[in-house]
Structure formats: structure tokens, C-alpha cells
Amino acid sequence: MFKRLIRSFSVFGLFVGLLFLCASLTPSLLPRVPITQGVLSGVAFAVGYGVGKGFHIIWWWFGGPDFPPNRQLAVNWVLSLISVALVIATFSRIATWQNSIRSLMDMPDVNTGYPWMVAGVALIVALVLVFVVRGIIWLAQKIIGWLSRVLPRNLAIGLGAVLAAFLVFSLVNNFVVQNALRLADTIFAATDQRTANGVTPPTHEFASGGANSVVNWDDIGTNGKDFLVTGPSQADIAAFTGRDALEPIRVFAGFGSGGDFEARAKVALEDLINFGGFERSVLIVATPTGTGWLDPAAIEPVTYMHDGDIAIVSAQYTYVPSWLSIIVEPDRSRLAARALFIEVYDYWTDLPPDARPELYLFGLSLGALGSEASADLVTLFPDPIDGAFWSGPPFASTVWERATAGRNNGSPAWLPEFRDGALVRFMNQDGIAVPDGSEWGEMRLLYLQYASDPMVFFSPRLAFRRADWLGEPRGRDVSPFFDWYPIVTFLQVGFDVPMATSTPSGYGHTYDALDYIEGWLSVTDPPNWTADDTQRLNTLYTGFVASPI
Structure with missing residues (x-):
């Protein structure tokens, strides 16, 4: 069962997810405690995995050719080795990157356990998010199966996806988001x-x-x-x-x-x-x-x-x-x-x-x-x-x-x-x-x-465009290692805003x-x-x- 679970993951999706995770470990505007960095990296991995898996599905949907089994195996091994090497190299640089911000803000350096704590939190968050999305896909597949009995296949796929998305959105909005906002409102009102x-x-x-x-x-x-x-x-x-x-x-x-x-x-x-x-x-x-x-x-x-x-x-x-x-x-x-x-x-x-x-x-x-x-x-x-x-x-x-x-x-x-x-x-x-x-x-x-x-310089446009303030020269309180990565920089600075x-x-x-x-x-x-x-x-x-x- 464990082998079947492992094989169910898209190797290309894992590769892109790890690219996103590694990019999220680079510095942004603010220093991060291990939990915050771990959650950010876990979210980045899940988003990257979804992007990679999505590209693979689109390739398959439009009839893109598959590699022969032996060549596909070789490609998978190459991607896996590159991923492992990239993760090792990136995690070895976390402390340097974080300290590059902290030194600018006269803050103490991170301790030696920082990378391990980040890795543990990121792994948990990534797994939870990936399996939640898989659960949503499973629900969509079930709905599509039921609709396929009475509707043409393509129509059932489209309608099933929309229904699944609507159900999930309604459940999350009504039972999670709204309750969370009501609880927050109660807490903030009492504090006031x-x-x-x-x-x-x-x-x-x-x-x-x-x-x-x-x-x-x-x-x-x-x-x-x-x-x-x-x-x-x-x-x-x-x-x-x-x-x-x-x-x-x-x-x-x-x-x-x-x-x-x-x-x-x-x-x-x-x-x-x-x-x-x-x-x-x-x-x-x-x-x-x-x-x-x-x-x-x-x-x-x-x-x-x-x-x-x-x-x-x-x-x-x-x-x-x-x-x-x-x-x-x-x-x-x-x-x-x-x-x-x-x-x-x-x-x-x-x-x-x-x-x-x-x-x-x-x-x-x-x-x-x-x-x-x-x-x-x-x-x-x-x-x-x-x-x-x-x-x-x-x-x-x-x-x-x-x-x-x-x-x-x-x-x-x-x-x-x-x-x-x-x-x-x-x-x-x-x-x-x-x-x-x-x-x-x-x-x-x-x-x-x-x-x-980050309250000043966050922007939705960061997801797809490099910001002017990331050019040279840059502000003296911005890390020289801070660079722009599509989608990831948007997530990084977005996580900076509440902090x-x-x-x-x-x-x-x-x-x-x-x-x-x-x-x-x-x-x-x-x-x-x-x-x-x-x-x-x-x-x-x-x-x-x-x-x-």
C-alpha cells in the first residue's frame, strides 16, 4: 500500500514542488521564526506540486506524447537526484539567508536547529495540503462517476468539477472561514x-x-x-x-x-x-x-x-x-x-x-x-x-x-x-x-x-512580475540574497504582511x-x-x- 501511495505521486509535480519549496527558503523582507518559515515552505511545496501536476495533466489532455517506460524511468531518476541535491544545497544555506536579514536589523542569528525545525513543519504542512486536495479530487471523481451514468462524459466531467468546487467552497466558507471570522471578531471586540x-x-x-x-x-x-x-x-x-x-x-x-x-x-x-x-x-x-x-x-x-x-x-x-x-x-x-x-x-x-x-x-x-x-x-x-x-x-x-x-x-x-x-x-x-x-x-x-x-510593498502582481523595489540599488534593510521567483515571492511577502x-x-x-x-x-x-x-x-x-x- 505504501509503495502504491508513493507511485501515485507525480514525479514532475514533486520536482516542481521542491523547486517552489527551495525558492521559499530564500530570504524575503522579514526574518522568520521556524514555524512561520515551515508553514510557508509547506504551502509553497503544495502550490508547486499543483502547478507541476497541472502542467502534466494539460500535456496529457492535449495529447502530448509519453516517454517509453525505460526512458520515463530514467527521467524520473534524474529529476529525483536533482531534487535531492537541490534540497540539500538549499537547506544548508537557510541560516546564511535568514541571518542576512537579521544582521541588517540588529537581530541575533538563528540557532543550529533552525533548518531541522523548518523541514519538519514544512513536511507536515505539505502532506496535509496535498492530501486535502487529493480528497477534493476524489470527491470530484465520485460526482463525475455518478453524473456519467445519465450525462455525456465530457459534460459530466465539467459539471462534476464545478459541483465539487462549489461544495468544497461552501463548506470551507460556511464552516471554516465564517466561523473563524466570527471568532476573530469576538476576540478583537473583547480586546477593544x-x-x-x-x-x-x-x-x-x-x-x-x-x-x-x-x-x-x-x-x-x-x-x-x-x-x-x-x-x-x-x-x-x-x-x-x-x-x-x-x-x-x-x-x-x-x-x-x-x-x-x-x-x-x-x-x-x-x-x-x-x-x-x-x-x-x-x-x-x-x-x-x-x-x-x-x-x-x-x-x-x-x-x-x-x-x-x-x-x-x-x-x-x-x-x-x-x-x-x-x-x-x-x-x-x-x-x-x-x-x-x-x-x-x-x-x-x-x-x-x-x-x-x-x-x-x-x-x-x-x-x-x-x-x-x-x-x-x-x-x-x-x-x-x-x-x-x-x-x-x-x-x-x-x-x-x-x-x-x-x-x-x-x-x-x-x-x-x-x-x-x-x-x-x-x-x-x-x-x-x-x-x-x-x-x-x-x-x-x-x-x-x-x-x-511588506505592508507597503506587497502586491498581487508579485506573483508574475518582478517588483521595481527589488532592483539595484535596493534599500539597506533588504537582504542582498532576496530575489524574485514567480508565485513564490508573492507567497513570501504575503506571509510577511501579518508579521x-x-x-x-x-x-x-x-x-x-x-x-x-x-x-x-x-x-x-x-x-x-x-x-x-x-x-x-x-x-x-x-x-x-x-x-x-
Whole structure:
């Protein structure tokens, strides 16, 4: 029985599957723990086996000639020997490849047991997937057999395949996917309702959730509460700058603050008006990540730069992590950001230009995707805002994509220069890319992105086309061994996306406070700010890391 099972496998399918597996072991954007790498390699093998088996079936279907038995045996032996040699050579290089990423990100090397753990996990995953697909094929064959009794053979084959696919899809969708999504929704909703130890409603009059707010404290999620009560106070800012300071205004409409995007936006605007947000010098409309998180590394430094004379307003639109939300509900961030921006912008434009704050947009990750779509240029043309700062824009960000595609010749896709740099600029760990002779215009749009961020550089097109950012030169945080392989690179970077924040600060999707400081200084150009202030602020936030919940 075991021999029959072995013989049932397609040698060519196994060969292509092993090619996919070996390619998946090469580095991509992020370092991987053994389990993640093993699952990826197992999936890659299963996909490759399916591709190889599919080519063999197509060859047979269109009448391609078969090798004579003795020649087929020789071909099988050659393919098997090549496969074994390739697997041995590839697994011997795993540690080198993984460490090539880790060394760039100041992470420790993998241990000697890494290849064996990867191999074990990959074998289990590959076998499970292959036999699941075989089970589906067996079901299709059974249905085709039943239909062949009453229908012509070709019609029975086509209809049987469609019915089998429909049954499997329905079962998986209804009993696996939907239940998994419901379970995830329950877990994330419960997480959003937690309140961290020591976090209590604000006691001053300049934050949502307090006594003077129309936003109920219990309607605000855990990340929103953290934003409202943490960060530098008036006293902290004054002590740092040595100048008079104001208490920063923080407005946040929680997911429970309204039944839809527009309702939450109106509540946020009401708090912003009541707190005197339009009387401050700087107003930032911030779109959070999927969980309602506003990165303190991004939000806190800018309050120091403007002596607390600043208001930040935001509204939560979901409680699902960004990487999942962008798959199942990508438009929520756009719709929510648009609703809040319109409320704020309409009120702002009615104010006299010399008696209103500078208006900026901010967004991280899924928040960047929503924020950049919230203010179209047609709306802004008569009365433009002052600028925007977007970090880690996901691959679905349309404005970012157009600017990257339209970059100046010779500038890399991971740090583009766009036209004269007066309107749009890009930056990474090494600073802002500025075309020669360029000066900022009245409206300043800045993107912060790292070359190793899969949330930014993932694309379905990776399956069949080499990405521009994989050319030379490449970002300093991208492994020199990272190369493009059809389908496999798509799987690799796709697996990187959920792990995007697993890197140290300054790499992947974990953006460093020092880069935010440089970005905000460039975009908002704070008055009365000195180089010494910048140095001390950099010292204050060196090593600062705040992980999202």
C-alpha cells in the first residue's frame, strides 16, 4: 500500500514542488521564526506540486506524447537526484539567508536547529495540503462517476468539477472561514473593550471621555483611551522646552460613539469645537490603524514641537488589526477618514484664514490608506490644507501608488523623488529624498516608508512580475540574497504582511520615533524650535517603542 501511495505521486509535480519549496527558503523582507518559515515552505511545496501536476495533466489532455517506460524511468531518476541535491544545497544555506536579514536589523542569528525545525513543519504542512486536495479530487471523481451514468462524459466531467468546487467552497466558507471570522471578531471586540491598569478618564477639560466631553468614556476602545490619557502634559512640555505651554487637545470618538462613520465624525467635531481646537495653532486630523491605535512615537513628539498649542482629532472605524481589515473591509478606513475630514474641513474653511489653525493630516498603516483618500485635490484646490504625514502606506494606497509610479527617473521605488519635490516627498531611516534645488510648497505631503515593510510593498502582481523595489540599488534593510521567483515571492511577502510589526523599531512596519521627529519638523516647520531642541527630543525618544494592541 505504501509503495502504491508513493507511485501515485507525480514525479514532475514533486520536482516542481521542491523547486517552489527551495525558492521559499530564500530570504524575503522579514526574518522568520521556524514555524512561520515551515508553514510557508509547506504551502509553497503544495502550490508547486499543483502547478507541476497541472502542467502534466494539460500535456496529457492535449495529447502530448509519453516517454517509453525505460526512458520515463530514467527521467524520473534524474529529476529525483536533482531534487535531492537541490534540497540539500538549499537547506544548508537557510541560516546564511535568514541571518542576512537579521544582521541588517540588529537581530541575533538563528540557532543550529533552525533548518531541522523548518523541514519538519514544512513536511507536515505539505502532506496535509496535498492530501486535502487529493480528497477534493476524489470527491470530484465520485460526482463525475455518478453524473456519467445519465450525462455525456465530457459534460459530466465539467459539471462534476464545478459541483465539487462549489461544495468544497461552501463548506470551507460556511464552516471554516465564517466561523473563524466570527471568532476573530469576538476576540478583537473583547480586546477593544479592555482598559489597561491605571488608565482612568481624563481629569482636565481638553480630552474626550472627560467631564466636559460629549463622548462617553465607555464607548472608547482601549487604544483610544491610551491616546487620550497618555503622552506629554502641559507641565511635561513646559519643563522640556523651558517655554510657556498649553495642554494639548486630544479628541477621540470611539467605535461605540456613533452608529456609523458620519455620527462618530459629528461627535468628534463637537468635542473639538467645545475644547477650543480651532483656536489652537496646529490641528491634526489623525486616522488610526484598524484597532484604533495612534502610535505614541508619531503623536507625542509633535506636541513638544508646538509647545502644546495643538489639537489632535481622531475616530475609530473598526477594532480589527490592519493586516486583516485591509483584506476583509478595506474601504472602512477610507470612508471613516473621509467623514471626519469633511466635518473638520467644512468648519475650518468657514473660519477667517488668519484666525484658524494650520491643518494637517496623519495616518499610519491602514490609517494612511484612509487618510490619503480623505481629501481629494478637487476639494482642496480652492482652500488647501497645510500638509500631511503618512507612514507605512499599505500597498492599496492609490495616491502613494501613483506618486511612486510617476517618480523621477533614477530614483528607487523604495525612496522615490516625485517631480520637483514641492508637493510630495518620501523618507526612510536615512532621511528625506529631496530633488536638487527643491523647495517645499505651501502644502507638504510626506510619506515615511521602510524598504523592508511588506505592508507597503506587497502586491498581487508579485506573483508574475518582478517588483521595481527589488532592483539595484535596493534599500539597506533588504537582504542582498532576496530575489524574485514567480508565485513564490508573492507567497513570501504575503506571509510577511501579518508579521510586519515583529521587527525591531526602524525596520519593517515598526516606525521609529526619531524618523517621525524628522518628518514632523519638515512638514510643520514649528516656530521657535531650535537644533538643540531637536537633539534633546531625539535623546528623549531614542529607543522608544510602543507596540499596538
